[in-house]
Amino acid sequence: MADYAHPEVLVSTEWVxxxxxxxxxxxxxxxxxxxxxxxxxxxxxxxxAWNTQLCDTVRRDILSKQQFEELMASSxxxxxTTVILYGDNNNWFAAWAFWQMKxxxxxxxxxxxxxxxxxxxxGRELSTEIPQPKRATYKASDPDLSLxxxxxxxxxxxxxxxxxxxxxxxxxxxxxxxxxxxxxxETCQRGxxxxxxRNIPWGKACNEDGTFxxxxxxxxxxxxxxxxxxxxxxxxCRIGERSSHTWFVLKYLLGFNNVSNYDGSWTEWGNLxxxxxxxxxxxxxx
Amino acid sequence: xxxxxxRERRIQIDDWxxxxxxxxxxxxxxxxxxxxxxxxxxxxxxxxxxxxxEEKAIxxxxxxxxxxxxxxx
Numbered sequence: 436m437a438d439y440a441h442p443e444v445l446v447s448t449e450w451v452x453x454x455x456x457x458x459x460x461x462x463x464x465x466x467x468x469x470x471x472x473x474x475x476x477x478x479x480x481x482x483x484a485w486n487t488q489l490c491d492t493v494r495r496d497i498l499s500k501q502q503f504e505e506l507m508a509s510s511x512x513x514x515x516t517t518v519i520l521y522g523d524n525n526n527w528f529a530a531w532a533f534w535q536m537k538x539x540x541x542x543x544x545x546x547x548x549x550x551x552x553x554x555x556x557x558g559r560e561l562s563t564e565i566p567q568p569k570r571a572t573y574k575a576s577d578p579d580l581s582l583x584x585x586x587x588x589x590x591x592x593x594x595x596x597x598x599x600x601x602x603x604x605x606x607x608x609x610x611x612x613x614x615x616x617x618x619x620x621e622t623c624q625r626g627x628x629x630x631x632x633r634n635i636p637w638g639k640a641c642n643e644d645g646t647f648x649x650x651x652x653x654x655x656x657x658x659x660x661x662x663x664x665x666x667x668x669x670x671x672c673r674i675g676e677r678s679s680h681t682w683f684v685l686k687y688l689l690g691f692n693n694v695s696n697y698d699g700s701w702t703e704w705g706n707l708x709x710x711x712x713x714x715x716x717x718x719x720x721x
Numbered sequence: 722x723x724x725x726x727x728r729e730r731r732i733q734i735d736d737w738x739x740x741x742x743x744x745x746x747x748x749x750x751x752x753x754x755x756x757x758x759x760x761x762x763x764x765x766x767x768x769x770x771x772x773x774x775e776e777k778a779i780x781x782x783x784x785x786x787x788x789x790x791x792x793x794x
Binding site (some may be wrong): 467468470471474475501523524552553555556558559560561562604605606607608610611612613614615616617618619621626636637638676714715 | 722723724725727737742744746751753756758759760762763765767775782784785786788789790791792794
Protein backbone atom coordinates (compact mmCIF):
# COMPACT_ATOMS: atom_id res chain seq x y z
CA MET A 436 0.00 0.00 0.00
CA ALA A 437 3.03 2.22 0.43
CA ASP A 438 3.14 3.34 -3.22
CA TYR A 439 -0.26 4.99 -3.13
CA ALA A 440 -0.41 8.77 -3.07
CA HIS A 441 -2.13 8.71 0.32
CA PRO A 442 -1.40 5.32 1.90
CA GLU A 443 -2.62 6.64 5.25
CA VAL A 444 -6.26 6.26 4.17
CA LEU A 445 -6.03 2.47 3.83
CA VAL A 446 -5.61 -0.17 6.49
CA SER A 447 -5.31 -3.92 6.09
CA THR A 448 -7.54 -6.54 7.67
CA GLU A 449 -4.56 -7.55 9.78
CA TRP A 450 -4.15 -3.99 11.05
CA VAL A 451 -7.83 -3.86 11.99
CA UNK A 452 -7.59 -7.20 13.80
CA UNK A 453 -4.72 -5.81 15.85
CA UNK A 454 -6.15 -2.35 16.52
CA UNK A 455 -9.90 -2.80 16.66
CA UNK A 456 -10.04 -2.33 20.43
CA UNK A 457 -7.70 0.68 20.51
CA UNK A 458 -9.19 3.73 22.17
CA UNK A 459 -10.17 6.50 19.79
CA UNK A 460 -10.98 4.10 16.94
CA UNK A 461 -14.49 3.55 15.68
CA UNK A 462 -15.12 0.88 13.06
CA UNK A 463 -18.23 1.22 10.90
CA UNK A 464 -19.60 -1.33 8.44
CA UNK A 465 -21.53 0.14 5.51
CA UNK A 466 -23.08 -2.39 3.17
CA UNK A 467 -25.02 -2.31 -0.06
CA UNK A 468 -27.11 -5.06 1.44
CA UNK A 469 -27.96 -3.69 4.84
CA UNK A 470 -28.82 -7.18 6.15
CA UNK A 471 -25.18 -8.29 5.90
CA UNK A 472 -24.14 -6.55 9.12
CA UNK A 473 -26.64 -8.55 11.15
CA UNK A 474 -25.19 -11.84 9.94
CA UNK A 475 -21.97 -11.03 11.71
CA UNK A 476 -19.55 -8.12 11.70
CA UNK A 477 -16.18 -7.17 13.07
CA UNK A 478 -16.57 -7.26 16.86
CA UNK A 479 -17.26 -3.77 18.12
CA UNK A 480 -18.15 -2.38 14.68
CA UNK A 481 -21.21 -0.23 14.35
CA UNK A 482 -23.41 -0.53 11.26
CA UNK A 483 -24.61 2.33 9.07
CA ALA A 484 -27.44 1.83 6.60
CA TRP A 485 -26.66 3.82 3.47
CA ASN A 486 -30.33 4.16 2.53
CA THR A 487 -31.52 5.60 5.84
CA GLN A 488 -28.51 6.96 7.69
CA LEU A 489 -26.21 8.23 4.96
CA CYS A 490 -28.68 10.26 2.97
CA ASP A 491 -31.54 12.63 3.47
CA THR A 492 -34.60 10.39 3.48
CA VAL A 493 -37.01 13.04 2.26
CA ARG A 494 -35.32 14.86 -0.59
CA ARG A 495 -32.67 13.25 -2.74
CA ASP A 496 -29.44 14.46 -1.18
CA ILE A 497 -26.53 13.52 1.00
CA LEU A 498 -26.74 14.26 4.70
CA SER A 499 -27.03 17.90 5.70
CA LYS A 500 -24.32 19.23 7.99
CA GLN A 501 -26.67 18.92 10.93
CA GLN A 502 -27.68 15.37 10.04
CA PHE A 503 -24.03 14.43 9.60
CA GLU A 504 -23.11 15.87 12.99
CA GLU A 505 -25.93 13.89 14.59
CA LEU A 506 -24.82 10.63 12.93
CA MET A 507 -21.25 11.15 14.10
CA ALA A 508 -22.23 12.12 17.64
CA SER A 509 -24.66 9.23 18.05
CA SER A 510 -22.03 6.85 16.68
CA UNK A 511 -19.56 7.90 19.36
CA UNK A 512 -17.37 9.75 16.87
CA UNK A 513 -15.76 13.05 17.77
CA UNK A 514 -13.64 15.21 15.49
CA UNK A 515 -10.40 13.50 16.48
CA THR A 516 -11.67 9.92 16.25
CA THR A 517 -10.00 7.57 13.79
CA VAL A 518 -12.81 6.03 11.76
CA ILE A 519 -12.30 2.77 9.90
CA LEU A 520 -14.88 2.02 7.23
CA TYR A 521 -15.51 -1.27 5.51
CA GLY A 522 -18.36 -2.97 3.72
CA ASP A 523 -19.54 -5.45 1.17
CA ASN A 524 -19.09 -5.25 -2.60
CA ASN A 525 -15.46 -4.30 -2.17
CA ASN A 526 -16.36 -1.25 -0.11
CA TRP A 527 -18.90 0.44 -2.40
CA PHE A 528 -20.80 2.17 0.35
CA ALA A 529 -17.79 2.38 2.64
CA ALA A 530 -16.39 4.66 -0.06
CA TRP A 531 -19.71 6.53 -0.13
CA ALA A 532 -19.42 7.12 3.62
CA PHE A 533 -15.76 8.10 3.23
CA TRP A 534 -16.73 10.64 0.57
CA GLN A 535 -19.34 12.25 2.83
CA MET A 536 -16.95 12.28 5.77
CA LYS A 537 -14.40 14.14 3.64
CA UNK A 538 -17.09 16.54 2.40
CA UNK A 539 -17.73 17.44 6.03
CA UNK A 540 -14.03 17.62 6.85
CA UNK A 541 -13.36 14.57 9.01
CA UNK A 542 -9.59 14.33 9.31
CA UNK A 543 -8.80 10.70 10.00
CA UNK A 544 -11.02 8.30 8.11
CA UNK A 545 -9.65 5.15 6.51
CA UNK A 546 -10.93 2.24 4.49
CA UNK A 547 -10.18 -1.39 5.31
CA UNK A 548 -8.63 -2.77 2.14
CA UNK A 549 -10.62 -5.74 0.86
CA UNK A 550 -13.67 -4.89 2.94
CA UNK A 551 -16.09 -7.39 4.38
CA UNK A 552 -15.27 -9.98 1.75
CA UNK A 553 -11.63 -10.25 2.77
CA UNK A 554 -12.43 -10.29 6.47
CA UNK A 555 -14.83 -13.20 5.95
CA UNK A 556 -12.56 -15.08 3.55
CA UNK A 557 -9.72 -14.92 6.06
CA GLY A 558 -11.94 -16.47 8.71
CA ARG A 559 -11.51 -13.58 11.10
CA GLU A 560 -13.60 -13.09 14.19
CA LEU A 561 -17.23 -12.00 13.85
CA SER A 562 -19.89 -10.85 16.26
CA THR A 563 -23.63 -10.27 16.13
CA GLU A 564 -23.60 -7.98 19.15
CA ILE A 565 -24.71 -4.45 18.38
CA PRO A 566 -22.50 -1.92 20.18
CA GLN A 567 -24.13 0.95 22.02
CA PRO A 568 -21.72 3.84 21.48
CA LYS A 569 -21.38 6.54 24.09
CA ARG A 570 -22.60 9.79 22.58
CA ALA A 571 -19.83 12.16 21.48
CA THR A 572 -19.66 15.80 20.50
CA TYR A 573 -19.06 16.55 16.83
CA LYS A 574 -18.67 19.77 14.88
CA ALA A 575 -18.61 19.33 11.11
CA SER A 576 -16.91 21.71 8.69
CA ASP A 577 -18.92 23.46 6.03
CA PRO A 578 -19.30 21.09 3.10
CA ASP A 579 -16.35 20.92 0.71
CA LEU A 580 -18.32 20.99 -2.52
CA SER A 581 -15.20 20.63 -4.63
CA LEU A 582 -15.61 16.92 -3.98
CA UNK A 583 -19.12 16.83 -5.38
CA UNK A 584 -20.32 17.57 -8.91
CA UNK A 585 -23.81 18.87 -9.60
CA UNK A 586 -25.75 18.68 -12.82
CA UNK A 587 -24.86 22.17 -14.16
CA UNK A 588 -21.15 21.44 -13.75
CA UNK A 589 -21.53 18.15 -15.58
CA UNK A 590 -23.45 19.82 -18.37
CA UNK A 591 -20.66 22.37 -18.81
CA UNK A 592 -18.02 19.64 -18.66
CA UNK A 593 -19.82 17.70 -21.38
CA UNK A 594 -20.28 20.71 -23.66
CA UNK A 595 -16.84 22.23 -23.25
CA UNK A 596 -14.90 19.02 -22.63
CA UNK A 597 -13.48 20.88 -19.65
CA UNK A 598 -13.43 17.81 -17.42
CA UNK A 599 -12.93 14.11 -18.03
CA UNK A 600 -16.15 12.21 -17.42
CA UNK A 601 -15.60 8.71 -16.07
CA UNK A 602 -18.59 6.40 -16.22
CA UNK A 603 -17.85 3.55 -13.83
CA UNK A 604 -20.91 1.42 -14.57
CA UNK A 605 -20.77 -1.92 -16.36
CA UNK A 606 -20.27 -1.90 -20.14
CA UNK A 607 -23.88 -3.05 -20.62
CA UNK A 608 -25.21 -0.10 -18.65
CA UNK A 609 -22.82 2.25 -20.44
CA UNK A 610 -23.91 1.17 -23.91
CA UNK A 611 -27.59 1.33 -22.97
CA UNK A 612 -28.24 -2.40 -23.34
CA UNK A 613 -29.60 -2.48 -19.81
CA UNK A 614 -30.98 0.32 -17.65
CA UNK A 615 -29.74 -0.95 -14.29
CA UNK A 616 -27.43 -3.67 -12.98
CA UNK A 617 -28.93 -7.07 -13.83
CA UNK A 618 -31.71 -7.96 -11.42
CA UNK A 619 -32.03 -4.47 -9.92
CA UNK A 620 -34.95 -2.13 -10.52
CA GLU A 621 -34.76 0.13 -13.54
CA THR A 622 -34.48 3.66 -12.21
CA CYS A 623 -34.10 5.66 -15.40
CA GLN A 624 -36.13 6.31 -18.49
CA ARG A 625 -33.29 6.04 -20.98
CA GLY A 626 -30.10 4.01 -21.25
CA UNK A 627 -26.69 5.05 -22.47
CA UNK A 628 -24.10 7.47 -21.19
CA UNK A 629 -23.18 11.15 -21.05
CA UNK A 630 -21.62 12.12 -24.37
CA UNK A 631 -17.85 12.07 -24.20
CA UNK A 632 -17.65 9.85 -21.10
CA ARG A 633 -15.10 7.05 -20.87
CA ASN A 634 -16.24 3.70 -19.50
CA ILE A 635 -13.93 2.41 -16.79
CA PRO A 636 -15.97 0.03 -14.61
CA TRP A 637 -15.27 0.51 -10.91
CA GLY A 638 -14.40 -3.17 -10.40
CA LYS A 639 -11.34 -2.90 -12.63
CA ALA A 640 -9.65 -1.13 -9.75
CA CYS A 641 -9.92 -4.23 -7.54
CA ASN A 642 -8.16 -7.54 -7.19
CA GLU A 643 -10.05 -10.82 -6.81
CA ASP A 644 -9.73 -10.66 -3.03
CA GLY A 645 -11.40 -7.25 -2.96
CA THR A 646 -8.26 -5.23 -2.31
CA PHE A 647 -7.23 -2.33 -4.50
CA UNK A 648 -4.84 -2.92 -7.34
CA UNK A 649 -1.35 -1.51 -7.04
CA UNK A 650 -0.53 2.12 -7.77
CA UNK A 651 1.15 1.19 -11.06
CA UNK A 652 -1.77 -0.97 -12.20
CA UNK A 653 -4.27 1.74 -11.35
CA UNK A 654 -2.24 4.44 -13.05
CA UNK A 655 -2.06 2.36 -16.21
CA UNK A 656 -5.77 1.46 -16.06
CA UNK A 657 -6.82 5.10 -16.12
CA UNK A 658 -3.98 6.37 -18.31
CA UNK A 659 -5.00 3.92 -21.03
CA UNK A 660 -8.38 5.67 -21.14
CA UNK A 661 -6.88 9.13 -21.17
CA UNK A 662 -7.38 9.84 -17.48
CA UNK A 663 -4.10 11.19 -16.14
CA UNK A 664 -5.14 14.01 -13.83
CA UNK A 665 -4.17 16.73 -16.30
CA UNK A 666 -7.71 18.08 -16.18
CA UNK A 667 -10.56 17.86 -13.68
CA UNK A 668 -12.26 14.49 -13.41
CA UNK A 669 -15.93 13.81 -12.72
CA UNK A 670 -16.90 10.24 -11.87
CA UNK A 671 -20.46 8.97 -12.09
CA CYS A 672 -22.42 5.72 -12.03
CA ARG A 673 -26.13 5.09 -11.40
CA ILE A 674 -26.72 6.52 -7.92
CA GLY A 675 -23.25 7.68 -6.89
CA GLU A 676 -21.89 4.89 -4.75
CA ARG A 677 -19.81 3.01 -7.31
CA SER A 678 -18.45 6.34 -8.46
CA SER A 679 -17.47 7.26 -4.90
CA HIS A 680 -15.32 4.11 -5.00
CA THR A 681 -13.61 5.35 -8.17
CA TRP A 682 -13.42 8.87 -6.72
CA PHE A 683 -11.52 7.38 -3.78
CA VAL A 684 -9.13 5.57 -6.11
CA LEU A 685 -8.45 8.61 -8.27
CA LYS A 686 -8.12 11.11 -5.44
CA TYR A 687 -6.46 9.15 -2.67
CA LEU A 688 -4.66 6.23 -4.29
CA LEU A 689 -3.51 7.99 -7.45
CA GLY A 690 -3.41 11.45 -5.89
CA PHE A 691 -5.22 13.42 -8.59
CA ASN A 692 -6.20 16.76 -7.11
CA ASN A 693 -9.36 17.73 -8.90
CA VAL A 694 -11.76 14.80 -8.71
CA SER A 695 -15.45 15.05 -7.94
CA ASN A 696 -18.28 12.58 -7.61
CA TYR A 697 -21.46 13.28 -9.55
CA ASP A 698 -23.86 11.54 -7.19
CA GLY A 699 -26.88 12.54 -9.25
CA SER A 700 -25.37 10.11 -11.72
CA TRP A 701 -27.38 8.21 -14.32
CA THR A 702 -30.60 8.26 -12.31
CA GLU A 703 -30.52 12.04 -12.78
CA TRP A 704 -29.10 12.33 -16.29
CA GLY A 705 -31.06 9.39 -17.72
CA ASN A 706 -34.33 10.91 -16.54
CA LEU A 707 -33.72 14.49 -17.72
CA UNK A 708 -35.98 15.72 -20.46
CA UNK A 709 -33.94 16.61 -23.50
CA UNK A 710 -30.54 15.64 -22.11
CA UNK A 711 -28.11 14.47 -24.78
CA UNK A 712 -27.28 10.78 -24.56
CA UNK A 713 -24.81 8.59 -26.39
CA UNK A 714 -25.51 4.92 -26.84
CA UNK A 715 -23.14 2.13 -27.72
CA UNK A 716 -19.43 2.08 -27.02
CA UNK A 717 -17.51 5.28 -26.34
CA UNK A 718 -16.41 7.20 -29.41
CA UNK A 719 -12.72 6.75 -30.18
CA UNK A 720 -10.73 9.67 -28.86
CA UNK A 721 -13.74 11.14 -27.06
CA UNK B 722 -17.42 -16.94 15.90
CA UNK B 723 -16.03 -16.68 12.42
CA UNK B 724 -16.88 -17.49 8.81
CA UNK B 725 -15.77 -20.99 7.92
CA UNK B 726 -15.84 -23.03 4.70
CA UNK B 727 -15.76 -19.79 2.72
CA ARG B 728 -16.28 -20.45 -0.97
CA GLU B 729 -16.95 -18.42 -4.09
CA ARG B 730 -18.07 -19.87 -7.41
CA ARG B 731 -19.28 -18.49 -10.70
CA ILE B 732 -22.47 -19.79 -12.32
CA GLN B 733 -24.75 -18.72 -15.16
CA ILE B 734 -28.41 -18.00 -14.54
CA ASP B 735 -30.34 -17.45 -17.75
CA ASP B 736 -27.27 -16.08 -19.53
CA TRP B 737 -26.34 -13.77 -16.66
CA UNK B 738 -23.09 -14.49 -14.82
CA UNK B 739 -23.64 -14.73 -11.08
CA UNK B 740 -21.20 -15.20 -8.21
CA UNK B 741 -22.31 -17.35 -5.32
CA UNK B 742 -20.49 -16.71 -2.08
CA UNK B 743 -21.21 -19.10 0.75
CA UNK B 744 -19.82 -19.74 4.20
CA UNK B 745 -20.85 -21.10 7.56
CA UNK B 746 -21.17 -19.07 10.71
CA UNK B 747 -21.92 -21.31 13.67
CA UNK B 748 -24.54 -23.81 12.55
CA UNK B 749 -25.91 -21.68 9.74
CA UNK B 750 -24.78 -21.51 6.13
CA UNK B 751 -25.11 -18.14 4.47
CA UNK B 752 -25.16 -17.53 0.75
CA UNK B 753 -25.00 -14.33 -1.28
CA UNK B 754 -25.72 -14.18 -4.99
CA UNK B 755 -24.45 -11.18 -6.90
CA UNK B 756 -24.46 -10.17 -10.51
CA UNK B 757 -20.86 -10.33 -11.66
CA UNK B 758 -20.99 -6.95 -13.32
CA UNK B 759 -21.20 -4.74 -11.39
CA UNK B 760 -21.33 -7.07 -8.40
CA UNK B 761 -24.50 -5.92 -6.68
CA UNK B 762 -26.20 -8.28 -4.27
CA UNK B 763 -29.23 -10.05 -5.69
CA UNK B 764 -30.02 -12.37 -2.83
CA UNK B 765 -28.82 -13.18 0.65
CA UNK B 766 -30.10 -16.44 2.09
CA UNK B 767 -29.32 -18.96 4.78
CA UNK B 768 -29.88 -22.65 5.39
CA UNK B 769 -28.75 -25.58 7.44
CA UNK B 770 -26.58 -26.81 4.58
CA UNK B 771 -24.60 -24.99 1.91
CA UNK B 772 -26.77 -26.58 -0.76
CA UNK B 773 -29.95 -25.33 0.84
CA UNK B 774 -28.64 -21.78 1.20
CA GLU B 775 -27.37 -21.78 -2.39
CA GLU B 776 -30.62 -23.14 -3.82
CA LYS B 777 -32.60 -20.39 -2.15
CA ALA B 778 -30.18 -17.74 -3.42
CA ILE B 779 -30.28 -19.10 -6.97
CA UNK B 780 -34.07 -19.16 -6.97
CA UNK B 781 -34.31 -15.57 -5.82
CA UNK B 782 -31.60 -14.39 -8.20
CA UNK B 783 -33.35 -16.11 -11.11
CA UNK B 784 -36.59 -14.36 -10.23
CA UNK B 785 -34.89 -10.93 -10.17
CA UNK B 786 -32.76 -11.47 -13.25
CA UNK B 787 -35.84 -12.47 -15.25
CA UNK B 788 -37.06 -8.88 -14.86
CA UNK B 789 -34.03 -7.37 -16.59
CA UNK B 790 -34.85 -6.17 -20.08
CA UNK B 791 -32.21 -5.96 -22.76
CA UNK B 792 -32.52 -2.98 -25.07
CA UNK B 793 -31.32 -2.97 -28.66
CA UNK B 794 -28.10 -0.96 -28.95
